[in-house]
Amino acid sequence: MKEKITKPSILPGFMELLPNEQISFNNIKDVIISNYEKAGFIPLDTPVIEKSEVLLAKGGGETEKQVYRFDKGDTDLSLRFDLTVPLARYVSQHFSDLKFPFRRYQISKVFRGERNQKGRFREFYQCDIDIVGHNDLSLMNDAEIPSIIYSIFKELNFGDFKIKMNHRKILNGFFEYLKIEDKTLALRILDKIDKIGLEAVQKELSEIGVDDKSLKKVEEFIKINGDSNQIIKSLKSIGIENEEFKQGVFELEEVIKYISAFEVPNDYYEIDLKIARGLDYYTGMVYETFLTEYQSIGSVCSGGRYENLAGYYTKQKLPGVGISIGLTRLFYQLNEAKLLDLSYHTKTKALILPMQDEFIVDAIELTSKLRKQGIISQTLSEKMKFAKKMDYANKLGIPKVIILGEDEIKSKKYALKDMKTSTQELKTLEEICEILK
Amino acid sequence: MKEKITKPSILPGFMELLPNEQISFNNIKDVIISNYEKAGFIPLDTPVIEKSEVLLAKGGGETEKQVYRFDKGDTDLSLRFDLTVPLARYVSQHFSDLKFPFRRYQISKVFRGERNQKGRFREFYQCDIDIVGHNDLSLMNDAEIPSIIYSIFKELNFGDFKIKMNHRKILNGFFEYLKIEDKTLALRILDKIDKIGLEAVQKELSEIGVDDKSLKKVEEFIKINGDSNQIIKSLKSIGIENEEFKQGVFELEEVIKYISAFEVPNDYYEIDLKIARGLDYYTGMVYETFLTEYQSIGSVCSGGRYENLAGYYTKQKLPGVGISIGLTRLFYQLNEAKLLDLSYHTKTKALILPMQDEFIVDAIELTSKLRKQGIISQTLSEKMKFAKKMDYANKLGIPKVIILGEDEIKSKKYALKDMKTSTQELKTLEEICEILK
Numbered sequence: 071m072k073e074k075i076t077k078p079s080i081l082p083g084f085m086e087l088l089p090n091e092q093i094s095f096n097n098i099k100d101v102i103i104s105n106y107e108k109a110g111f112i113p114l115d116t117p118v119i120e121k122s123e124v125l126l127a128k129g130g131g132e133t134e135k136q137v138y139r140f141d142k143g144d145t146d147l148s149l150r151f152d153l154t155v156p157l158a159r160y161v162s163q164h165f166s167d168l169k170f171p172f173r174r175y176q177i178s179k180v181f182r183g184e185r186n187q188k189g190r191f192r193e194f195y196q197c198d199i200d201i202v203g204h205n206d207l208s209l210m211n212d213a214e215i216p217s218i219i220y221s222i223f224k225e226l227n228f229g230d231f232k233i234k235m236n237h238r239k240i241l242n243g244f245f246e247y248l249k250i251e252d253k254t255l256a257l258r259i260l261d262k263i264d265k266i267g268l269e270a271v272q273k274e275l276s277e278i279g280v281d282d283k284s285l286k287k288v289e290e291f292i293k294i295n296g297d298s299n300q301i302i303k304s305l306k307s308i309g310i311e312n313e314e315f316k317q318g319v320f321e322l323e324e325v326i327k328y329i330s331a332f333e334v335p336n337d338y339y340e341i342d343l344k345i346a347r348g349l350d351y352y353t354g355m356v357y358e359t360f361l362t363e364y365q366s367i368g369s370v371c372s373g374g375r376y377e378n379l380a381g382y383y384t385k386q387k388l389p390g391v392g393i394s395i396g397l398t399r400l401f402y403q404l405n406e407a408k409l410l411d412l413s414y415h416t417k418t419k420a421l422i423l424p425m426q427d428e429f430i431v432d433a434i435e436l437t438s439k440l441r442k443q444g445i446i447s448q449t450l451s452e453k454m455k456f457a458k459k460m461d462y463a464n465k466l467g468i469p470k471v472i473i474l475g476e477d478e479i480k481s482k483k484y485a486l487k488d489m490k491t492s493t494q495e496l497k498t499l500e501e502i503c504e505i506l507k
Numbered sequence: 508m509k510e511k512i513t514k515p516s517i518l519p520g521f522m523e524l525l526p527n528e529q530i531s532f533n534n535i536k537d538v539i540i541s542n543y544e545k546a547g548f549i550p551l552d553t554p555v556i557e558k559s560e561v562l563l564a565k566g567g568g569e570t571e572k573q574v575y576r577f578d579k580g581d582t583d584l585s586l587r588f589d590l591t592v593p594l595a596r597y598v599s600q601h602f603s604d605l606k607f608p609f610r611r612y613q614i615s616k617v618f619r620g621e622r623n624q625k626g627r628f629r630e631f632y633q634c635d636i637d638i639v640g641h642n643d644l645s646l647m648n649d650a651e652i653p654s655i656i657y658s659i660f661k662e663l664n665f666g667d668f669k670i671k672m673n674h675r676k677i678l679n680g681f682f683e684y685l686k687i688e689d690k691t692l693a694l695r696i697l698d699k700i701d702k703i704g705l706e707a708v709q710k711e712l713s714e715i716g717v718d719d720k721s722l723k724k725v726e727e728f729i730k731i732n733g734d735s736n737q738i739i740k741s742l743k744s745i746g747i748e749n750e751e752f753k754q755g756v757f758e759l760e761e762v763i764k765y766i767s768a769f770e771v772p773n774d775y776y777e778i779d780l781k782i783a784r785g786l787d788y789y790t791g792m793v794y795e796t797f798l799t800e801y802q803s804i805g806s807v808c809s810g811g812r813y814e815n816l817a818g819y820y821t822k823q824k825l826p827g828v829g830i831s832i833g834l835t836r837l838f839y840q841l842n843e844a845k846l847l848d849l850s851y852h853t854k855t856k857a858l859i860l861p862m863q864d865e866f867i868v869d870a871i872e873l874t875s876k877l878r879k880q881g882i883i884s885q886t887l888s889e890k891m892k893f894a895k896k897m898d899y900a901n902k903l904g905i906p907k908v909i910i911l912g913e914d915e916i917k918s919k920k921y922a923l924k925d926m927k928t929s930t931q932e933l934k935t936l937e938e939i940c941e942i943l944k
Contacts, residue, residue, distance in 0.1 A: 079561060081556065081558055085554075088601060088604050088605075092552060095552075118555065118616060127511075138556070138579060142620050159517075163517075164525060168525075169902050193555060193556060208889050328871055331867075331875070383512065384512065385512065438654070444545070448546060448547035452608060
């Protein structure tokens, strides 16, 4: 029977990794998970497909155009485009079954039919944590978020990084003080400052009616610097008296105090009054995280505090604070920057080679014993030349090979070959376990 | 601003779990992953969305009707409906970058728009492993598969279970011997024997032209029993001389020998000549797994050997052997059977309660220290009554609460309360770490 052959390929904008990349990707994901779990976040796993009327209840915005939406039978379906809307839906739907504050993490793929562009993905992982309160949520939680970012990126070890923080009430209070009417628009303009620079921001602000005196104040405000305590001192003495501003400064000061209690070293976080996250629904603290040596990647982890998560689904007031790591994009960028260890194409630590078919049983027994000790191992019993078997171990990055010939089986001492040094020694099973552990 | 409230709900046929269920689900998933990894399988993660022309290249069949297929722009897209077709596509597409035998696992959601029915899911996890060879694949691998099933279900501890095995060449050879023309149809009929019984199977076979003498032989064949070695002995002495049959018996005997070397106890596997897996593309060993006390669940883990994985995508001959665990359905059934421990709504082991706001900093410091020791812990600093905080710990299943009052902070001895026994003792941080580890 001759079969028609279809050229195997995947869609543009979708990431698929080779084994060594996937292992590296999963190592990063595991670090994120273990740090999320250590802080008491529980895993959630919402459906990929939801009812369009529910998922898109909030409506509008750029995102909606990108949603993968389709009918199946009579049902209007959509693929999730983020993990925040499903969380809002989840806590509303299961409100009476949950205890608040509710800490959840979700690491799942989301889908956006974006314009095709290098480094942009249509299917990508988000790694979200949120702490959702009922009616109120202590500022302790706002400090815990950067402490988790710190522990993750410290463990990931991609060099220095900085968590930049700001407070929306400070920005809003400041805009109020400047008598700017459209504060949301002003936020969006300010948000662009790293891309377009101060002058261009001032120009855009003047176009929405901000006078020269106020533009000068924007400049002064933006240029407030120093360590966290100095910035807070400056903000207190700047002479802005409106309540929102003062509340923002108070909250920021509390959060900074708690961050320090979480033992996040000073070098790893700073207040940056330019951080706005203008397009988002944040109402309090906002966070962005930058890898010092790879600023061009942009923020690798962003988030903030929101006053009410789920107004579209419930009358319950559910304030929360959370962050998201865009893992697919981060991985892509780290890979492009050659920052990843890609030398392992398998997790196997020992490859057992029976030299003849009659030794396969012995090889299997040895493999079983190693696995019982938690050592990832496998038997290679294919009819391949010895050199090809060595090549297999080499190419996959398996560090040790155990060779089973007649002498080895009789003496119960096995030839343990180190693939890096090419040295070979006779060892008992116990000795091999000790070495491989 | 008054918002319109949309009732939060998900689609029928989609599983979404509460925290305690999700924790239990993930525990099962983690056992599967760790056993897959211990045997040297590497993780793969193919896209959810693929090109329809590629994903459906094989075409036909019941499954195609169930596929979630839609257009986005000019592109005809489909959601994956299993993990085998993406694997075939992957190994073909990346053939030159892979080393064979290639061991991969993939634990991912797949999507099938099935008729809505209790216990059937439209979005569900499959947990697949496959070992894919190039041109040939040693029978050692066919024995390793049941050894992995064994280690997983042993660790999951849902009571006794039995891995049932058969060999397609034995069945085909037997049908050949009976001169049955449509062997695939005969396989499908035989596959139904557990549901419809021997008589109904014989009736259906007679309808496709099997004569009475042969029907009698079917009965004798099906009733061959004993332990694995006895069955193989019976098969050898049954007087069937065709090559396919003899090859099947030879291979089955080899596999049984190797399974024993993998230290799978005899009680956990058996040859069952009725196992056919009629609808699948298997050509050698086939496997099904049954929980002894929950037979009604059906097979919880099935698979087999196939001669050529990816004929639709490549000219390379890629034989393989693999299994799949339908985790979503398995979890649903175990949950229905009340077999799961659902007492933990969080993974947090210690809840730290500052009695006044001024102790929040101390509480955070204590939490940080515990986390550094790997102890999952969290501070609850909300303005809640003490009884409500206790209720929070109780309902979530947090085993220990640490209470921070003035005396505790001064003396550096903290009140450690055991939520099960309701006893409370003063302990140093070191003592608490020791207890919680």
